[in-house]
Amino acid sequence: MSTPAVVLVSGGLDSATVLASARRSDFDCHAISFDYGQRHRAELQAAAKVAASLGAIEHRVIPIDLSAFGGSALTDEAIAVPETGVVPDEIPVTYVPARNTVFLSLALAWAEVLGATDLFIGVNAVDYSGYPDCRPEFIRAFERLANLATRAGVEGGAFSVHTPLIDLTKAEIIRLGLELGVDYGQTVSCYQADEAGRACGVCDSCRLRRAGFEAAGVADPTRYR
């Protein structure tokens, strides 16, 4: 019998690779996505495709409207998505306040009900280190919280938050995913993808992704508009 795990699947390149990695380790994967008011809605359709094709045993989309709070280019139409290609010294405007804390908390709630103590998330500290909630110390603090917060923690179950990508470059992530059979043509990374999931090619997320395929020396399957 396999061990159940909750895997955060956004529809992007990174989380697809994470799901493939969790499947390789033989976890029964319960995929979770969040409809949080993101302007790039196509990623939710991409998440459903990715979950199905990589063998998740179920996929749930949880509505949680972070745009009610605002404060990010990803949820607030009044803040422009950056297209400079330059990673800023400070936290980027695409940072969504407390996003990974909220997402991991909801994944934890589901894990408790499922009897799972393994969570998977595609955070990465190499290519894009500006987000505070992508750092290893954040992940360790969340594990500690999970063990204090829950019935399973109190009863001795030790939660693990797996971050298989945390030390990989974008090119290494892509090579890993291809090895594991990920079809990156299904994934959407663009911050302003159109309804058909076609990428703009100029936002910072598109630039980072394209550079990753170049560095990995493989063809870029992204559909640009």
Next chain:
Amino acid sequence: MSTPAVVLVSGGLDSATVLASARRSDFDCHAISFDYGQRHRAELQAAAKVAASLGAIEHRVIPIDLSAFGGSALTDEAIAVPETGVVPDEIPVTYVPARNTVFLSLALAWAEVLGATDLFIGVNAVDYSGYPDCRPEFIRAFERLANLATRAGVEGGAFSVHTPLIDLTKAEIIRLGLELGVDYGQTVSCYQADEAGRACGVCDSCRLRRAGFEAAGVADPTRYR
């Protein structure tokens, strides 16, 4: 100028007292409630009344459907609300998986956007110690997480999660609230309150509340059906 704070207001007796306590400390209080699929819907109307009468400068209700996960008598119609009056040795069935983790995470997201680093929550470790996410060690772990998770934390702002009730008995909470002008007739604690907010009088939450008024030696303003 006052300091902004985010205050979790459920509509119950405890969180009303917390809001009054935060106001006494001169915080500008942004009240937040959660529509999480709880069967006792009347508490959301109570939360709005409490927020207005105790001087919150705004009140938001965030929909987050924890009943999608199930696993608790408070969100799953298939699990009965306990009416024994006996606090069990184990974690009660009214425990909602990871509830306070989810609620504090969402409060944190709002706090970041508001520029607030103070959160208030009415957890209590005395009368009802069966919930893992009401313990002081959970609260300290969340503060630590908040400082790693957020822009404000990275930039040096230290989050405080205030828990003014944590060491008080129900009777002490009631005395404190009366001193601060809380109208407990506006609050709803019952796990199965009817639509008009009238309490059943027999669920564990009703019993605990009634015993609190008795121990405090004051009249119980609860509307029973």
